[in-house]
Amino acid sequence: MSFDAAYQSKTFNSVGTRPLRPDGVDKVTGRARYGADFNMPGQLVARVLRSPHAHARIRGIDTSKAEAVKGVKAIVTAADLPDLTNGNADLFAILDNCMARDKAMYDGHAVAAVAAIDEKAAKQALKLIEVDYEVLPHVVDVDAAMQTDAPVLNETVFTTGIEPAPTSPSNVTNRAEFGHGDVDAGFAKADVIVERSYKTEQTHQGYIEPHACVANCNTDGTADLWVCTQGHFVYRQNCADLLGLEVSKLRVTSSEIGGGFGGKTHVWAEPVALALSRKAGRPVKLIMSREEVFRASGPTSATSIDVKIGARKDGRITAASATLRYSSGPYPGMWAELGAMTSFACYDLDNVQTVGFEVLVNRPKVAAYRAPSAPMAAFAVESAVDELAHTLGIDAVDLRVKNAAKEGTKSSYGPVYGPIGIGPTLQAAKSHPHMSAPLGKNQGRGMACGFWFNFGGQTCTDLNINADGTVTLAVGTVDVGGSRASLSLIAAEELGIAYDDVKAVVADTATLGYNDMTDGSRGTFSSSMATISAARNAIKVMCKRAALTWDIPLEDVYWEDGHAHAAGTKHGNRAPLSVKELAAEAGNTGGPIAGHSELVADGAGVSFATHICDIEVDPETGSSRVVRYTVIQDAGKAVHPSYVEGQYQGGAAQGIGWALNEEYVYGADGRLQNPGFLDYRIPVCSDLPMIDTQILEIPNPNHPYGVRGVGETSIVPPLAAIANAVSNAVGVRMSHIPISPPRILAALDGNG
């Protein structure tokens, strides 16, 4: 029988409580094992040689002197990673990014790697590898890369999505368009039109744990990889494909993860570590330094966005359009497309059109970053909506309420919405005390909305009932934010047992069926669905065991409050059997008790949030300080409210950093100037106020408990909320993120 995921209202015992997470003590006492905390006997140290050039042809690599260094066991270049991608362009991009082939495409691009018995030998060998580069002209700015005279990164790229197809190559890989209605007709009906261009700079997820792995290739074709990742099944597939290994022979174990936020959905150095191990015949440990993480993992796009919105005097929007240009690094991406899909998703619009252009630049390959592409689009659109409110003289919340999408609205990217939370979050903002609190001198308030799709995907879960009646839950989605606690609560809820009697573990790729990675806010959404299903399967088994024990027909057994009950008057005086009792007798009633589930978690509910922010600006120095911040977001159902609040606060904190100070700074030579936390400024604790949160619960109709993904949406509104707050504080529209002190001061002095 297939699993029925439809929402059913019920009262909860475990779900909605706030117990401590099972991984917490290990993490705060230093016992938890992260990527770099695993070791194997005889393991070698790997180091990667990286291009100092933004764009250069590799004419040759001479490793002979490096190979002669005592202690060096293997050196690999692209020659050791032959192209097995068979015309799969996405896979080829991953391969080329892991190890440059014909050309180095950015400062930091790997060109060779060494495995040696110690760090010293590895470092010495790196210095002796001779790379013959022919330096080529480069381009790092997204707008500059679209100019006709820009250096073309890849001569085989002809923009797709344009009719007729272009006849010459360019850095624009694709054009994507979304929308409906007739925007020209809509703008003609408008009383007021606001139109402005915006820019955002490239940022990094800034996870505290750098990429790290231990790889071991055996002579029999089997291999092991211990790695910090958001998706060990996906890493297994990628590594196996790139190295020509059999997927089933590569076993990948995910370590604890010190942050990923999308940056660990992608292989970077893991195939290189495996190639080194294969060549050296020994285990290899590879840890990227912070500098390498900045230069050669996957930051977000830099963007350039034009927005136009028209409205009648009463505030009803008649048309909206946006052109979005997103950099994707040296390989094609679909980042602008996501931006184009999400930009107007909060609104109910008759006429809307968005166009996204994917642009190649000599910067690292872009990877997902928490609700990828949505924050920049929201920054541009929500800034324009704020400006429209000012122009019309309508309150910023009221204007949004008037135009908000609701159940039945045809979204700007196509689908028709079910029950959604944008309206309720706006109403909550309107009545929130923050909205009416007085502002101090030099302070400004801003608010903004945000949307994210969320994702479901392939999921597989095992629930084993141990002999003592406790439960081990094996899941395949890496726990990036407390999902082991949430999933334990769900198992406890279904089985009617205590949270402490459930232990959730993340199983490796050899012990559980395939799972998509933890992205798209799917960890708790999809694995909870599979956990509910697995628990219900285990309950079926337990009912059978009870029927056997009592020697009564199965139809006469039902499950309630964590016990098997005998139904009807004829079995009336049988005491119910608890999970513990059934487990204790399992050996005599048919063996171990378990529930299994495999499913595709369709129906992830879309997610909306509204943020409010107060900022104080020093008008003489451009220094700014966030003095109050409130997040209101629909969770569908908050399984573990503290960790939902943590997600809201974390996304807001990252968004605040992005909005105010974080940016990749490139020199004229195309080299990254700030690959470290001193000059790549993520917020420190004292930079942030307590971030207040308000959880709304508008059930997702496609999940038994109504759960929606909550992890990503919280980073979507902050860029715009901050920009609106600063703009309102200084009286000048801030259209370039980060809104750093020099930019604020320049705007105040009229040089913005």
Place this chain on the structure above:
Amino acid sequence: MRYERPQTLEDAAALLAAADAPAFVLAGGTDLLVRMQNDNFEADLIVDIKSIAGMGDIVQSDAGFVIGAAVPCAALSEDAALVAAWPGVVEAANLIGSTQIQGRCTVAGNLCNASPAADSVPALVAADARVRIAGPNGTREAAVIDIPTGPGKTSLAKGEIIEAVLLPKRAAQAGDAYLRFIPRTEMDIAVVGVSVNLTLDAGGTVTSARVALGAVGPTVMLVDAAAEAIIGTSLDDAALDALAAACSAASTPIDDKRGTVAFRTKVAGVLARRAAQTAYTRAGGK
């Protein structure tokens, strides 16, 4: 690489003088240990000076204060007499890094690291501080401003170690203040730093002043024109305007990842004005 922890200055200087490959003094290590992580860092010898007698002491005498080279910055704020006499120097030292960093880092290390953005150095220069230097050929003294010669470079000769930082005796009715601009609240590096040190007469007129700027040139600079702009005034608006203008004019910053020329030039003036007002109040001016 060799690590040595000598007990006397003579031994320390001799070890450094005898080294024939790069050798480094280790004080708090908050710069040095970070640099050692770099792939291109090379050293054969590290000489830890924290075990040398007297290096961890702050001594007050008729001539002023002697701050041993191994005194962590956190200890400065615990010396009430020092805080009363040189609040600007202490506040500068206590802006370095964070609480944890201040538990290790030293003012002498901040000076010898020779970063143009070092926080304590403008305050020391404005205070007219000197250093006592021990070397293979004995001991000498130098003005703080003469130690850094460019980013990462000092005038110290091979084998020379700063033994102590010397702050002069304080006149009555004197005060100093240091302000820096950073985009965050802590754990950051100065984009502009300004220190003002001044003395007042009984009527509240500035009789002497020293103004120093950090992070707006290759080394910390003493701006005479800025001092002259306030000497003889009671820090009225015109004097403050002249001070700000002199500081902006003296700034020769660069555009880089930390700030623009326009930004640094303007903020140098803004901070000078604010620091001067604080120093004036601390000196008893009204």
